[in-house]
Amino acid sequence: MTAALRFDPIRLPEKCEQLRKEVRAFLAEEIAAGTFDPHKPNREDTDAPEFSRRVGAKGWLGMTWPKKYGGPERSFLERYVVTEEMRVANAPTRRFFVADRQSGPVLLKYAPEHIKMEILPRICRGEICFAIGMSEPNSGSDLFAAKTRATKTDGGYLINGTKIWTSSAHIADYMIAIFRTSPPTKENRRHGLTQFLVKMKQPGIKVNPIGQITGQYEFNEVVFTDFFVPDDHVLGEVDGAWKQATSELAYERSGPERFLETYYVLTELVRAVGPNPDTRSAEGIGRLVAQLHTMRRMSVSVAGMLEAGKEPVVEASIVKDIGTVWEQQLPHRVRDLAAFVEETATNRETLERQLDFAIKTAPKLTIQGGTTEVLRGIIARGLGLR
């Protein structure tokens, strides 16, 4: 038995290439119409409702979901292409991305039928925004230390406590959150957490913005005070959410967004050095492209595993680990290489502005979606070390 993990060289089928052209054409139109500027990653784009609806109208949300819930039943590989083109173009995806990537799949698996019928088609139309309520002030990596309580009451639960680092909570229509329904047991400290669908923008929920070192406001503290959640908003097994939460995280970790967040500085570097780079710049660019290409091949391969119905938890963790470390180093490597770019490079100002933002973004990349240390723990378990 070998410990090595295989990432088969999946090739994107022809229909993906067709789709890629459509996505590029759509994004080019949006850029021309002034919806967003692909060279400005540091804008406030948390709220781009019309863009979301247009993406939904194209059939590019909930792409793999059943037709009866509004999905077009396309493949994970097709979804992959849409995600990477959106990411590379710096499109304003924040409003729909979480719902598309992970909240929708959770509902598909665990929500009662009437809720699926009500909510999933609206996600597909790009009408609603989701947030993820996992972290708490004393529970991040250690998800099972979560304390926010859901106390049983007539017809539902009363929620009290605080979630934190909740991306997009200030614009979200719904949150999928885990709350404590009973204490952990001696045998299993993961026991006692339950997943809920929470309707936001109601009394009993207070959303407090938290500023980030990039200058943006994307995540929030969410305080629940005797907030009522009805029984049919319980998702899956009461007290058994740990399994659900960990499989949800596999979706969060495997995609192309996990190595492309600072990609734009590489394009801009190539533009700045021009068609005849010196040896140093050429080598730097060559290495970065080789690393990027390799990660992308691995990531496409994981999409192929998802398509084949597998649960590539360890593989996704490897891609996320290598990918986020890479995208974190990228702005610094580009900064090194840009030091010798001609003062006269036409895009010098854009490159500098982008580097400023990417360097500020970098520290979060190895934290969001699970920290590097935690991922390496998962990989170590996959190797049979724990």
Place this chain on the structure above:
Amino acid sequence: MAESDNIVVETAEKIFADLADPQTINNDKKGAWQAPLWQALSEAGLPLSWVPDDLGGSGASLADGFALLNAAGRFAVAVPLAETMLAGWLLAQAKIASPEGEMTVLPASPKDRITLDADGLLSGRTRGVPFAKTAKHFAVLARGKDGVSVALVDAAKARIEAGLNVGYDHSDTVTLDKVQPVALKAAPKGLDQTTMMLMGGVARSLQIAGALESMLDISVRYSNERVAFEKKISKFQAVQHNLARLAGESAAALAAATSAADAIASARAFDDEVYLEAASAKIRCAEAAEKGGAIAHQVHGAIGFTMEHILHRYSLRALAWRDDFGSESHWAVELGKLVANRGADELWPLVASR
């Protein structure tokens, strides 16, 4: 070792398991294992995998041959299997039949040149030629005034200065001084030195990835055996994280190498996309050899640093293989130039082309 559904690889793995046990090889300083191993490989037709039947080979597909090289890397075998396969492939491109016995290819470095003069004689000096000392014949790619030719050369006609690479394998300097080839033909359109270097680079990438797979295996195993501070060292989080990183490097190397092999096996030509795949594989595998090898030695402590332990058979070979057919710095510069030349807005379309 990894199971395979590929008859060529199955055959090879069986032979390696019987005759190329790394520990036996490591303990045998006289190299008595080499002849039986080479004979078994030859009887199975493996060294001439990439040569069609009518040219004296066994006519396996490119894909099967690449998978075979990955298996050879897992055993870190030090016989000229990859070299003979590459030589056979090069000769077959020009419809030259392959002779029996060990071969290697010239040049083995992108900067060295062999030239063909008007009298049909070959001259040139090329360094770092793997197994030149052992080879009976060389497959040579040469430039003349009418373009690129492929030649079969009797090794006895060349001057060979023997050398050893970092992995203690033959890596020699070969000089041809107006040598008359045994056979000489024009290369088909599109085949040039870059193509051959990319092909050799992918072969080496698969071997490096294989060696890393084995380094990961033996490192995980060792960490579950070695006890320190009253615990198996595999229970220390820092050790686990090192091994997780080694697993990542091994996976990245294997992904890059198999993707490039698949690209070559299914491509119609060595276009920019294949260039990206093959150059990236060599760059990324070389980086993985450096990072992964360091971790494997760290986990093994001093014992991995001894000649008696097999770790160095994998780690040093993987490091040595970085240098053949263009180092990672060479390919990084070339790939960087290609990317810059195509322009910023063509970078993503290139990366996303498959």
